[in-house]
């Protein structure tokens with residue numbers, strides 16, 4: 001049963017219909033574990049947050065439940081001009097917090113790297129630099145405002161295309177927040193995004209991200225060297241520890257030629 005629902009920028013009739021269809025099991029479940037359920041229906045995603053342990057209960061009272069935290073994380077990014085999927089409904093489902101968000105059509109960056117950059121063509125290499133620069137820029141913007149993403153793996157960054165123009169979207173924003181331990185949390189984000197180094201990603205590529213990142217975050221040149229050292233040291237440790245292959249799907253659509261014809265604003 002749905003309770004405490006609130007609709008945001010969605011026709012209420014359409015929203016009621018979405019909820020009814022969920023109750024009739026008409027949504028396609030993508031993932032379900034102890035912590036959450038993720039399902040899709042047409043251009044909507046629903047996420048039901050399932051954890052109900054004592055820590056979560058206390059957190060819920062103090063900083064809001066997971067759906068509220070998710071919405072807040074999303075809004076933080078939007079306030080500074082970065083993209084996050086629009087949330088259209090939130091509330092409770094069987095007393096568990098949930099959100100419904102709009103689908104961001106596109107591909108996750110993990111799949112893009114996996115599919116096109118393992119053995120890139122010349123054209124692919126050129127385009128890859130454009131993507132790395134945009135990753136560095138957006139992350140720099142985020143960190144300049146002292147906002148950190150809670151789980152910045154490449155699969156949580158979506159590449160969206162509209163009329164040939166690309167933009168990056170950050171999803172999974174439940175733990176996106178204003179950093180408390182700023183330096184540590186920023187390092188952590190950089191390491192998370194650099195974990196894509198497991199495939200098709202060179203040291204030069206890392207420096208391309210750093211270079212755009214510095215341009216847009218306001219880290220002074222003395223701090224840069226230290227930051228680089230700290231990131232690469234932690235990254236090295238994590239890459240050694242982790243032998244699992246990249247969690248990416250091999251994309252065939254978009255074909256490389258089409259993808260490489262798209263550019264960021």
Ligand SMILES: Nc1ncnc2c1ncn2[C@@H]1O[C@H](COP(=O)(O)OP(=O)(O)O)[C@@H](O)[C@H]1O
Nearest residue numbers: 031045085101102103104105108155156171172
């Ligand atoms: N709003 C959305 N638009 C498009 N794809 C999405 C959206 N939300 C989730 N996805 C897809 O579902 C996957 C898992 O969603 P995510 O919110 O990252 O859950 P998890 O907590 O399991 O990582 C994403 O990697 C992405 O491919």
Ligand SMILES: [Mg+2]
Nearest residue numbers: 155156171172
């Ligand atoms: Mg995710």
